[in-house]
Amino acid sequence: MAYGSERVTCLVSLLFFAKSRELVGQKEVQLQVPSACTGKQLLNHIVLFYPELSLISNNLVLSLNDKYLDIDENQVTLQENDELAVIPPISGG
């Protein structure tokens, strides 16, 4: 995987909510992610490590430090200890 020539990575917390929590079977993990990439690359990177998420990869919101992260964003910058979250909608009630 090449995310540019530098391939700098950082360790972030990755939180799972709703269906993603059910699929992965965990609430929170630590994951090494590229420090600079596009939104799509970041999502692909997460799905690569948690392939069970591919089922819902088109139907979720990503957030970075509690702020919406646009998957169409071209430049995402991540830092050590950042908090990423995978948030699919809940439809029950």
Next chain:
Amino acid sequence: MNEEQLRNELQNKEKEIQRLKKLLGEDEHFKLLTVPEKDLEKQKEKSETLSKEDISRYSRQLILDDFGVKGQIAVKNTNVLIVGAGGLGCPAAIYLAAAGIGRLGVIDYDEVELSNLHRQILHTVDRVGLSKSLSVVQSCCRLNPSTEYVPYHLQLDSSNALRIIESYDIILDATDNVATRYLLNDACVLAGKPLVSGSALRFEGQLTVYHHDGGPCYRCLYPQPPPSEAVTNCSEGGVLGVVPGIIGSLQALEAIKIATGIGTSFSQKLLLFDALDGTFRTVKLRPRCKSCLVCGENPTISQLIDYEQFCGAKATDKDHKLHLLERSQRISAKEYSEMVNSKKPHVLVDVRPAIELDICQLPHPVINIPFTSLSRNITEVKDQLLLKLKELSSDDFHDYTVPVVCVCRRGNDSQLAVQQLMKVLADDKVKVIDIKGGLHSWSKHIDSHFPIY
């Protein structure tokens, strides 16, 4: 029959008539609507004052600095529609009624069941079988008769949604399925109404306000619906009753805030509630998406579409019966019962989650292989089953192949399990079958004391 027997009979019939009347929704106070009501389109006259009774009833909120008489009059002049009279709709309805909302519409196509009562707290035991929307307004009316209540016993769909929504100022999404969520979103965008959306499953809840104050709509965040197999509903995944209780209460609060303009709403914010950790996390959302198909700058959705088709799923949270197997791959509960009684050797595989085996089990030794982990562990499962089959094969039954019998709660997962097991056991000439209709069928046809859930 003697006279006393006749009298009893008469009494029973009268009770039955009362029960049927209730089911039909013949209520002396409320007219249960099964189609959108024309008269509602007229806006009610706005009130500008509070009555003496209003002042006493709402005194504790009238003295709030930000709320006051102005806030109470705003609440009184606001019409709220709650879609879904279930776990979210009940708490939302009762708090809006208590707060003195002007008109409260409640939509639900369903009737009250015993398994609803742990979370749908406005229904009662004696209303099992009654229309949920009627049950909710009956309960609300006991708390506050001054609100105008409109119960709708119907399925909200593309043909009626806009007509109904038009008579209301704020809409609450308290539904339980994806198709209705997209329908309500699009309807609210087309009608220009804010949508207070709540949802809950297991120990988690979500809350946000769509299409309000420059915030996004549901489609801005989730342009594509999830594949139907990725959707878990409450009857399958379970839900702790108080979780929708909390989210539904917050929906009422949001509606009151929007009606009165106090505070800041959950527009462009998503609340994530985790009941087990006891945490509320707020995620800042994106603004309205310019390329959104319904609320964007060049919308392509200008009228409601077929949402069941769009989502590839029915607009209910009821489970649908799958028909995946041939007749020869299935046995009825009765046939299985005969198998047990005649002591025919077989391997019984219960594919429900382990936690559900504590609720009830068939009267035969069982191997629990939860369907959800089956594909992950398929090799180990194959070895385990072959070993067990070998143990059970004896000379007593020469022409008899010991089968693997799969069972689950309703007979859907058991069919999927048979399909998966067939793939790995076919080479070993193992017969894999399932019990049609699962434990529900067992309870219905074989053992009426067997619990269903």
